[in-house]
Amino acid sequence: MSVERVAIIGLGLLGGSLGLAIAERLPKIATTGFDADPQVRQRATERGLVDRVCDTPAEAVASADLVILCVPVGAMEAAAREIASALPAAAIVSDVGSSKQSIARALGAALPDQAVIPAHPVAGTERSGPDAGFATLFSHRWCILTPPDGADATAVATLTGFWEALGAKVEIMDPAHHDVVLAVTSHIPHLIAYTIVGTASDLEDVTQGEVIKYSAGGFRDFTRIAASDPVMWRDVFLSNREAVLEVLGRFTEDLSALQRAIRNGDGEALFDLFTRTRAIRRAIIDEGQDDARPDFGRGDH
Amino acid sequence: MSVERVAIIGLGLLGGSLGLAIAERLPKIATTGFDADPQVRQRATERGLVDRVCDTPAEAVASADLVILCVPVGAMEAAAREIASALPAAAIVSDVGSSKQSIARALGAALPDQAVIPAHPVAGTERSGPDAGFATLFSHRWCILTPPDGADATAVATLTGFWEALGAKVEIMDPAHHDVVLAVTSHIPHLIAYTIVGTASDLEDVTQGEVIKYSAGGFRDFTRIAASDPVMWRDVFLSNREAVLEVLGRFTEDLSALQRAIRNGDGEALFDLFTRTRAIRRAIIDEGQDDARPDFGRGDH
Structure with a gap:
């Protein structure tokens, strides 16, 4: 056909x-x-x-x-x-x-x-x-x-x-599997980005102007996806609630573990995670799913 | 001089x-x-x-x-x-x-x-x-x-x-103020990015291959900063522990509130946050701290 x-x-x-x-x-x-x-x-x-x-x-x-x-x-x-x-x-x-x-x-x-x-x-x-x-x-x-x-x-x-x-x-x-996979690769990243951008704009001792000026330290990467369509994303979270909450639970567990590592001065735990995560970036670039240039090719270098 | x-x-x-x-x-x-x-x-x-x-x-x-x-x-x-x-x-x-x-x-x-x-x-x-x-x-x-x-x-x-x-x-x-500002604009974004990339690679029901293939849904943005130098970042978290833990506390509170909104089907709370965060992106672009092109100017559009 x-x-x-x-x-x-x-x-x-x-x-x-x-x-x-x-x-x-x-x-x-x-x-x-x-x-x-x-x-x-x-x-x-x-x-x-x-x-x-x-x-x-x-x-x-x-x-x-x-x-x-x-x-x-x-x-x-x-x-x-x-x-x-x-x-x-x-x-x-x-x-x-x-x-x-x-x-x-x-x-x-x-x-x-x-x-x-x-x-x-x-x-x-x-x-x-x-x-x-x-x-x-x-x-x-x-x-x-x-x-x-x-x-x-x-x-x-x-x-x-x-x-x-x-x-x-x-x-x-399978649709159920799709919903878990996308919760990981898309929905939770958006949720986290929206959250941190909200947190940053609500702090009393850091002004919004400061957040904006020094955003090149990493924050600006998050603001991109936190600028996505609000209606679309509201609906995504309401409609994929179960998978989103499940993956979010895993994320917050992992974040708590890292928080403990920082509190305890456990440099080895931090170093291990930070080393492991580099490999995924390389694989994404090798698969053609992102720009290999540093900083996403921003600017003129 | x-x-x-x-x-x-x-x-x-x-x-x-x-x-x-x-x-x-x-x-x-x-x-x-x-x-x-x-x-x-x-x-x-x-x-x-x-x-x-x-x-x-x-x-x-x-x-x-x-x-x-x-x-x-x-x-x-x-x-x-x-x-x-x-x-x-x-x-x-x-x-x-x-x-x-x-x-x-x-x-x-x-x-x-x-x-x-x-x-x-x-x-x-x-x-x-x-x-x-x-x-x-x-x-x-x-x-x-x-x-x-x-x-x-x-x-x-x-x-x-x-x-x-x-x-x-x-x-x-002031150095103390610097450390809080950078905790927000740089250290916590890196910590969150490292965490979600770690979480994604540890799930049992989603393979690493799937995470990589579908990373264009948002996840790939996080992998960039999670590919940064592990020694440098270990030292940042160990040396700026107090400010990092303080801002991280605020972030996890905000994330819990969003988690509740999703669980309760509170679309209005989600929509309000998602609308608010767009303004910060615009301000960062207006200040010349990021590329205005969609998708960071990736690809050929």
Whole structure:
């Protein structure tokens, strides 16, 4: 089965990047799009994020053979219900949400008769909105598909081919496992970054001006992901609560151990951990998942 | 007083960058250098990090009017004792260490009759060693001086002028306040990054390969600073214990509150924090302390 018409619901960073990536990599595919915010629809039209921006979600999906929901996790079910009656029977429905068990439940409930293949391209930046997208967002990034039990194999193969054509690498995963893996690699890092940025701005004896001036000591790395879309991230934590709390529990245990090591002056424990963590950085660079240049290539060196 | 001969003790990322920055910005200054590791001395000679690499610390400082100790915090006192008898009486001694109260004590004890002006250029990358340095490391970064009570004003002015000539912006600060500010903006971010990278690599139900593959979800940002020099950071935590534990206490309180908000499904609390933290990112970019491009400008977009 080949994809000829893709409908994108939600035209922010992910939806916009998807439209631009299709235009660049799969120019034969016709794209339609919808966003609940009229101003976003206007910017999407101006930037040409999709071939045709529609005024209703039903209009956007009416002749699609692949529909991708690019709205915050908490808005998935409502978005699915809005398109339910207009969807062609053969259309595959997918998404780009960061937690997969809750989305599988929501889409399954809203679209019981549709081929639903949830997906999560592990890519993004701290920007959001219709001006944030760009065509290469998914290049060399992983896209995780979490097909439900008994999912149509052709639909899975079609979606796999689609993401690969956009430059992504595809992996099939159990949704529960996805949610733990992403809690570690994405959700907890964001939660910690949001927390430390909040802590720093609330201290009485250090001014916000000082935090900003001396942020090159490491703090600024955290502020990037703590500038990500608040609605998206609120929904991620509410929808992936169990896995997030589980991994957070492990993190706080480890942090307590390190706190004890500092209190006791146990330099060996600190040195051991600090040595071990270097290897992971090297592996991430070797796998092409980050920039090898020091300081992420910031500045002119 | 003008600086004509600078001796750099320790030729890693900071010492090497200092030598290169002097050569580029203050070419009339003659530089000597020493490192305890013969292999580092050899690479320093090959890269021309200083005009003359010496075989002993005493030889390096023998005719210097400014000596800058660029060794890990825990090695400062020993390095100071090694140069004590060879130091010209008028030479200013400074350093680049990340915690200032302990260094002030160590250098004061080792060099009771010398003009000692501790300093901390807030700059660095995750690299270390004699190949890591580059001439622009200090450009547009802050350098904090923490002169002791009754410090010689001319020495402070000389050191200020020296760092400004290298492209840095200089601030004078009380050492105790410095240690709290840097605990927030540098030490705790590193501690948290080391911890989460350790936690991620110890989970049973998520493989290290998965952590690496899906690190673009946010985790990779943390691995950069968790790849920093283990000896340097061990010493920072041991030497700035009090301030680190204080700020860490605040962080863990805030993290517990967020954990409760997730457990209780309190989306409003999450949204409020996530909105507030965006402003700090903008301020850091406006102050020129980070790259404004999304994703730190990684990749080709």
